[in-house]
Amino acid sequence: MSRPAGPRALRNVVLVAAAGLVARRAMRRRVRESPLWPLPALEEPVSGRPRARALRLLITRHEEIADGVVRLRLEGARLPAWEPGAHLDLVLPSGLVRQYSLCGDPQDTSSYTVATRLIPADEGGRGGSREVHEQLREGTEVEVRGPRNRFPLAPDASAYLFITGGIGITPVLPMLYEAEARGADWKLLYGGRTRASMPFLEEVEKLGGGSGRVSVVAQDTDGLPDLAAALGATAPGTAVYCCGPEGLMAAVRETLPAHRTLHLERFAPRNSADGKGPFEIELRRSGKVVDVPADSTVLAAVRAELPNVAYSCEQGFCGTCQQRVLEGEIDHRDELLTDAERDGSMLICVSxxxxxRLVLDL
Known part of the structure; x- marks a missing residue:
């Protein structure tokens, strides 16, 4: 028979149990205070996209492939699979998070390839692309999340028309190879400022094989693409994929004939104030009430009072600015949250x- 524990042994058991309880409570408190609280749901979402685990990948190639465009090769081992249209979240050394379409070979499980155009500040650039161009180097290790796909290639379309502008070719390039491998009927209308500024130009022209399936329109010599002619030549049932500047996508929407399906990939969020008036935000823990004008985001209004509120992409993609909502009805405009996460939280950069009135737990 074992001897009953003495007072000192019992005291040690109690101390160990108490220390464990304190540690668990501290962990729960840190999680609750995180800008990403509540934790991502484990269920498959109906809307939004599941959060992906972070990967550490090595930049093994950083090369300029067109005027103002660099391509990165990110190497790892047994990387998660992806399909044409997918993108990665790239966490830059500064902490900024930017989204870049995958433009390599989906069958390659040892590397991911992305490309990005340098966007000057006078064109709306916010520093991410400049950091990629000027600070990332071969041999640098970076964090990525994903892949995720909001722009998948429809498997059952009778034909495909791809319309891209400039760097908008990146998500479409793997689609072209997929459509070709399927033996599908496809065409590409590829526009850009100059031929020298258009990445993967020689590759897509070679893929077209001189059959007339690839039409290249350089604005400096050819003017603007004839969208009406390109769309008018499609048959009913054609899936139209468009990626590029907002003006191009708007023109495609306006010109699209009936009985064609349109798929768009955006490099920027929907206008956060379109069709909505001003409202107010109560910051419950801070005891403040802030006005959100029709032409402002919740993030901008909140940071005017609480400048340390975390954010990154400002496009509804990364989740850094997620906040708990205690009261009020939310107009969700993000590309990330699941239905479960949208019940009681929002991304304040776009939604x-x-x-x-909304009441935030801030």
Whole structure:
């Protein structure tokens, strides 16, 4: 028979149990205070996209492939699979998070390839592309999340028309190879400022094989693409994929004939104030109430009072600015949250109020 524990042994057991309880409570408190609280749901979402685990990959190639465009090769081992249209979240050394379409070979499980155009500040650049161009180097290790796909290639379309502008070719390039491998009927209309600024130009022209399936329109010599002619030549049932500047996508929407399906990939969020008026935000823990004008984001209004509130992409993609909503109806405009996460939280960089007031746990 074992001897009953003495007072000192019992005291040690109690101390160990208490220390474990304190540690668990501290961990729960840190999680609750994280800008990503609540934790991602484990269920498959109906809308939004599941968060992906972070990977550490090595940059083994950093090369300029067109005027103002660099391509990165990111190497790892047994990388998660992806399909044409997918993108990665790239965490830059500064902490900024930017989204880049995968433009390599989906069958390659040892590397990912992305490309990005340098966007000057006078064109709306916010520093991410400049950091990729000027600070990332071969031999640098970077964090990525994903892949995720909001722009998948429809498997059952009778034909495909791809319309791209400039760097918008990146998500479409793997689609072209996939469509070709399927033996599908496809065409590409590829526009850009100059031929020298258009990445993967020689590759897509070679893929077209001189059959007339690839039409290249350089603005400096050819003017603007004839969207009406390109779309008018499609048959009913054609899937139209468009990626490029907002003006191009708007023109395609306006010109699209009936009985064609349109798929768009955006490099920027929807206008966060389109069709909505001002409202107010109560910051419950801070005891403040802030006005959100129709032409402002919740993030901008909140940071005017609480400048340390975390954010990164400002496009509804990365999740850094997610905040708990205690009261009010949310107009969700992000590309990330699951249905479960949208019940009681929002990404304040793009989402807004459906009514006159929201209460945040800030």
């Amino acid at each position: 807004r109020a459906r009514g006159e």
